[in-house]
Structure formats: structure tokens, C-alpha cells
Amino acid sequence: MNTIALHVNRRAVEVSAEPRTSLADFVRDKLDLTGTHLGCEHGVCGACTVLLDGVPARSCITYAVACEGADVTTIEGLDEDEVTTELRAAFTREHALQCGYCTPGMLVSARDLVLRLPDADERRIRVGLSGNLCRCTGYVGIVRAVQSVIEARRARNIAPQTDGGRTSLGPAGSGRATSDRSEPQPARQALAAASDRAAAGTIPDFTPATVLDQRFTLPHPPAKVFAMFDDIAGIAACLPGVSLTVPPKPERIEGVIRVRLGPIAASFEGAARVERDPATLSGCIVGIGTDQRSHSATQGEIRYRLVPLEGGTATAVELSIGYTLTGMLAQVGRPGLVRDLARRLVAEFAGNLDRHMSGAPSGQAAPAELSFWSLASDVLRARLARVLGRVFTGKGRAE
Amino acid sequence: MKPAPFSYERPRDLNSALSMLAASNGSAKIIAGGQSLGPMLNLRLVQPELIVDISGLAELKQAGLSGGELVLGALVTHADIEDGRTADVTRGAMRGVAANIAYRAVRNRGTIGGSLSHADPAADWVSALAALGARVTLRSLAGARSMAIEAFVVGALESALQTGEIVEAIHVPARAVSAHWGYAKSCRKTGEFAHAIGAILVDPAAASARVVIGAIDTAPIVVTDAAELFGGRIAADYKQRFDIRVADTLLMKAGIDDVAQRHIHVSVLKRAVLEAAA
Secondary structure (H helix, E strand, O other): OOOEEEOOOOHHHHHEEOEEEEOOHHHHHHHHOOOOOOOOOOOOOOOOOEEEOEEEEEOOOOOOOHHHHOEEHHHHHHHHOOOHHHHHOOOOHOOOOOOOOOOOHHHHHHHHHHHHOOOOOOOHHHHOOOOOOOOOOOOOHHHHHHHHHHHHHHHOOOOOOOOOOOOOOOOOOOOOOOOOOOOOOOOOOOOOOOOOOOOOOOOOOOOOOEEEEEEEOOOOHHHHHHHHHHHHHHHHOOOOOOOEOOOEEEEEEEEEEEEEOEEEEEEEEEEEEEEEOOOEEEEEEEEEEEEOOOOOEEEEEEEEEEEEEEOOOOEEEEEEEEEEEHHHHHHHHOOOHHHHHHHHHHHHHHHHHHHHHHOOOOOOOOHHHHHHHOOOOOOOHHHHHHHHHHHHOOOOOOO | OOOOEEEEOOOOOOOHHHHHHHHHHHEEEEEEOOOOOHHHHHHOOOOOEEEEEEOOOOOHHHEEEEEEEEEEEOOOOOHHHOOOOOOOOOOOOOHHHHHHOOOOOHOOOOOOHHHHHHHHOOOHHHHHHHHHOOEEEEEEEEEEEEHHHHHHHHEEEEEEEOOOOOOEEEEEEOOOOOEEEEEEEEEEOOOOOEEEEEEEEEEEOHHHHEEEEEEOOOOOOOEOOHHHHHHOOOOOOOHHHHHHHHHHHHHHHHHOOHHHHHHHHHHHHHHHHHHHOO
């Protein structure tokens, strides 16, 4: 717990809270100022908008501890505020609310628009309110209310304040801390290692939600490449982020794949079954895995087919990578980023495979890979992990 | 509260911040305005052991002119640029970009350095600053290094930042008096992530142009000598000479297989070209 001292609605408060406490939870749970509403809790819906050092900010993605020394004004602190008083009357008159859930954040954003916009231009008001979602009114009454207040104030010769009254640089609410109050915190409790592994023989086929087709060529004959694909430990060593947890059998592997996509990291632990068909120089690896930390699970498959090139001296490897992700990581909803990561991983895989077959050491040896993949700032990898993780290994375990 | 527990440190100055980063050996995350990291923490996509809050560091809140270029500290916010609290050498180009990033409540805390560090392909500064020919200075305990924006962003959410390194400042060259600027993006909803970004800085007098096709799921396509997009020659009639087939080919080479996606990107780039020529 950290002691956090700041001003809320012109009152000095000093309350202890965990660093992970959002400013919204801080004012609601510690100060009983429940007028600040929480909707999406990731900065999109605007219900939690408060004034931070006089300008609007999202209290759901601003941590209270980062607001040390700041001035916070919630909807409760705007009872006597002149602009907000005019807006309340206009909201009532124009039927600018129904259930009222968005209204505290809406009023904070509307107040900012009234102060900043030079005139009551409907388009600018609508754009200015686009960060505050209302599911009742259709916005028509809200826009009218804001327009009427701006018109009335400009008619009274109250000039706009284009900067909203802010004069200093940097994030609103920052830089007012008088001292470094932070105390060393115990590291996060270790997560229990996953103990339940997929039972042998229970790795089913599935229909992937996403399929990536990749093709690369290797300057080696198909038979040699196919033999290489039988060396599961060797293949695993070429896969970025993969480590095997038990010695592989020809038909089954167990292991972990760590994936990083920017700050996102995941570690999928699981198992995969291996099938191959020498007649067609093709095969598949089908796996399931889970990442305990993100409570996400993935199913994945790699299907490959080898095609002779240049009279059999080279091989085209046609890979089809399919996956389905469920759980928290699946909610990220930016599949394009995962595809980019998968593309980069497959490129790395191909390079490593080539080096391995040429007898050169793998480009990324295990220690380098570990540090490269390492830990906490690695969220993105999780995404990749789910892409490839279930493909190559199976089930997940927390790091 | 939604994030997993983390420790929190608020360093007194940049050097202590860098020391904390170096000591954490990769298990720490820097937070500035938190407008990208906050959602990821709340969704538990990111679970760092330590958060190092640099938002109070006065050293990173400097902004000024140096040798004809604009130097913006990493902590300058989008709203700072939108409102003109910082100097401008781009004749309004940066103000226009800043004013349309997400929402005002986000712009009041979100920083230019944080946005670049996050390296989201859909972020405005990643594309706009590449088109403007900006450079970024990175600092670690070992010293500072500088590189072009297009070299800094290497992929989706992947930057050239190494462990222990942070974005210190952004250097923006002055826009020539004869240079035209166009910037367009397509968002399904105002303020949401862009699905396509087009940016162009074209100087018919100097027969030069920089073109960026951004928000493409990976690092943006940055064409520093964009004559090929204008029939091999950049002149006053560049609007008429803009060749969408070349843009389409660039997108195909970048791995955008979907025809509809390419069409959206090309159309948005065309809007940027028309805006520049307007």
C-alpha cells in the first residue's frame, strides 16, 4: 500500500491504496464519491471522466498513485460550478439524459467543450463528445444542450479558452508530488504452476478461427527436410520461444511456448500430437495449450507440405498455421497485430531451420532467446503464443 | 481495481529512472500518461512487476527550438501540441494531427513519447512523424542514440527500444515554406483506432516527397523518395500524377492480401494527397 495525498473537490485527502488502484476506484471506494461511474474501464466509454488539474481525464486508466499532489474534481465537486450549473439546466430542458449512467462523465466533457469551443458548431460538439458514450438518448438532446449553453455564454461575451486553462506541459495531474513516497513493494505472489496436463491421446482436431498460410524455401532436398521435420527436438529448437518440458515422443510433444507482442507476454503450456505422411511429404502438429496468467487457452495446428524445387535440390515448405484463441487474450481483438507477429516468427523459424540443416548453430540460442522474450513487459508475445503456442506446444503455464 | 499487483516507483530524475529500469532487467514498465499502458494493465495483458512512473520528470517536459528543429521532450502531451503550448515548425501540421488523436480526456494525459514507445501501428504519431522526417532520441545509462522514426518502429508494438532504454525526445525538422502537408485517416468511429492512415509531405519546389501508408498491422510503409508514386517526377501537378497503382503495389509487397483493405488504404492516401494539394 502507498499513502496517496491529493486534493479531491478542494479537500485535502491522504489515504493509502495499492498502486494498481485507479483514480476512479480511489474516489469511489475510499472517498465514497460514487458519482464517478465506471463503464468500460479501458478508456473508451468516458463514463469515468473527471477533472485532473482542471482538465478532463479518464480516471479508469489513471492510477491514483500517479496523481500525488494533483487537484481532482469529480461530478460532486461541480455542484457550484457556473458552467456545470448551466449545463444541468440545459440537460434537463433538452432531455439530455435518461438512465443517467453516462451523465457525470458527459457533463465533465461538455463543460470542457463549453469552455474551449469558439462557437456552437454541431460537428465540433459531436466530435468533442465522441469519447463519451450514451446508449439512451441518441445524443440529439445532449448536443442541443451543449449548443444552447455555448450560444448563451458567447451571447454574454464570455470568450472561449482554447487551452481549457492549462499552461504547463506534460500529463495532466503529473509532477505535483513533493517527495518520493513510494516504498518497495513485495513482488507479485508467484503463480502456481499448472499441474493438469492434457491427458495423453485427447488432443482433438478443430476448425481454426484464423488460418495463416506461409511458404518459404530451403536450399536442401525434400527428403532431408522431411527427415528434419521428424526431429521434433530439433524443430522445437528452431521455433522462437519454444521449450520442451518432457523428452518428445514421435507422436506427442509437451512443452511451453513463450510469446511476446510488444508489452504483452504469454506462456502457453501444453501438448501436441504429431502426424506425418512420408508418401506425400506432409504432416501436421495439432496442439492445445493454456496460459494460466491470462486465463487464456488456445488450440493450434501446423500443417506442412514439402514441394521439390529446382530438380529436387531445394524444397518449398508450405505451412498452414491455424489457431483459435479463447479467454482474456481473445478479447484484444486486433487480429492484424497477431498476423504480423506470426509472420515475423515464421520468418525466424525458417531462418533457424535453414541454419540448423546447414549445421550452423541456431540463430537464437536458448539464453539469448530467454532474455529476448523475457518477462513482464512482454504482453504481446502472449498473442503470438496463442497463435503459435497451441500450434507448437499445447498448454500453458504461467511464467 | 483490475490490474495484477505491481510495485510502483516514482524516480526523482531521469538518471534514477534509467537506473531502476536497468536494475529491473526487463521486468519493469515505464508509465507516462498511461493512455496505452493503462488499458493493457486493466485487461491484464501486461503484468509488470514494477511500474516506473516518469510522468513527473521535468527534464522530459521541455519543448523548444534548437538549430531550426523542434525538440519535444517525451512527456509533451497531444493536448500540449493541439493547444499550441509548444512551438511549431510544421506550420500547423502537428497541431492538426494532435487534435484528432483519440479524445480530449486522453490527449490531456497521453504523451508523444509514450505513443511512440508503444509502437501501435494505428497510432497517429508513428505515421505522421515518419512523414515529417522526425527523429527520436533514446537514452539509457550507457548514453543516448538517435534514429529516424521509420527505423524506430520495427513492427506491431515493436520498437527499437532495448531493455533499459527510454524515448527521451523527438526532433522534428522545420517544414519548408514550399512544402505541402496532407494527413488523412479512417476510423470506424471518431477517436477509435485508425484502420488506415495516409500522410504526405510534398515539396514541389524541391521536387521531393515523403509518403507514409500507416495503420497496416505492422510498421508503416515509409517512402522517403516518393517520386515513383507520382509518375517518376514530383512537380506542381503532383495531384494529377498520383498513381494509385503504385500505392497498391506497395501495399501488396507489404503483405496486404485483402483487396478491400488495399482499396481503403489507397483511398485514404489519396485523400491525404488531395488535402496537400488543396
